[in-house]
Amino acid sequence: MVERRQPIWVKDAVDKVMQWKKRGEVEWISIDDCEGLFLAEPLNADHDVPPFNRSPYDGFAIRSEDTQTASREQPLKLSVIDEIGAGQVSRKIVGENQAVRIMTGAALPAGTDAVIMLELVKEERLENHNFIWIKRRVDKDENVSFQGEDAQKGEVLLKKGTYINPGVKALLATFGYHRVPVSKKPVIGIIATGSELLKIDEPLLPGKIRNSNGYMIEAQIKRAGGSVIKYQNCADDLESLHTAVQKAMDECDAVITTGGVSVGDFDYLPEVYRRLKADILFNKIAMRPGSVTSVAVSNEKLLFGLSGNPSACYVGFELYVRPVIRYWLHSSRPFLRAGQAFLKSDFPKSNPFNRFVRSKTTFEGGTIHVHPVGLDKSSVVTSLSLADCLMVLPGGTRGYRKGDLVDVLFLDDQTGSEEPWKEKPRSSRL
């Protein structure tokens, strides 16, 4: 008799998995290696930025009060008493009708309160001394970048859990963080199961296929920020599968298997869970693809049984494994970022389960549209290479029409979301 499995809702499945989430241990790593990770401590400004009033232009630092009567008809002559570049500080105190030649980024000399650009003055050299002529009034504070205008000492600049993108890295460097607090990466093991699987460099043989899921999952783990141990492909043999899973569970923080999780004669993972005395959180979800996605817990570690079908495997990873990795890394937004888009074409196929369709978004006339890519079957792999999002179509008895507003989950977005996608009430579709 085939085992009858009871499907659960996606949100319940996510909640069950997230009950086992853990934060990784914090370590301080070189700033050179921190992008793509998450700040494990908040970043506070311990000084002002800029740290001094500075010139935003190449020009002359002057006293605005000297220029009050300057005009085309009555130009003002100033004596240039010093010259400074960025990184230099003038020791002079600028007095009445004096100026300092200053370059972009240099600190304003004492006594000055404005800068006039090089292009706006006429220069003159008389008896080995430089003078400038100014033909207009310059206001106090004109062309000055003020101390603290960018960030003020004591300010919280970045919250804990912030994704480290190039802008965040610039901020870390501004405050001298040559070492950055991040989480150690979780080590995730991958075991591809199935006697049909060939290694990548083997030629095709009758009835056999190459193990694409192993490579796909490896890339998904890395995109999420985890590190990978890839185990050898495991044939459909209970003893060797049990041994391989046990070894991987001992060596890794979590393990992903792909294939062998359904109800077929050679689908041995349910038996492996029993042998490991693992708690099965669920083994059927009301979603397509990936309905067979199973998750078990053994020794407080998560064991993800993803489908062998490539698209089902992919979606199972993004919905259930990704948030666990991102949470481990201290992300404050571990779930896929959600948005909404207008369906670009009819999607007539109905399904009682929520559907996560590999899709692509486009911007047209100021609005975002979404359309499915490739064949909508869980066994296909080509659509995965084209998708930038999963379109979420809640289950029901009828399909969807062009122009319907639908939820989408962005796949390449690093921002993420604090909350997982939640099933909407289905009444309008039933």
Ligand SMILES: Nc1nc2c(c(=O)[nH]1)N[C@H]1C(S)=C(S)[C@@H](COP(=O)(O)OP(=O)(O)OC[C@H]3O[C@@H](n4cnc5c(N)ncnc54)[C@H](O)[C@@H]3O)O[C@H]1N2
């Ligand atoms: N009687 C039933 N049959 C099936 C059911 C069901 O409920 N009752 N569920 C179907 C659904 S839905 C899915 S999804 C698949 C899932 O099966 P498994 O997760 O056990 O995966 P396998 O049977 O091992 O493989 C499925 C498919 O994927 C290919 N595969 C496997 N591993 C890889 C890999 N590493 N790289 C690329 N492709 C892989 C495999 O050759 C099969 O074609 O079960 C349905 N059946």
Ligand code: MOO
């Ligand atoms: O788990 Mo299956 O992917 O629904 O075809």
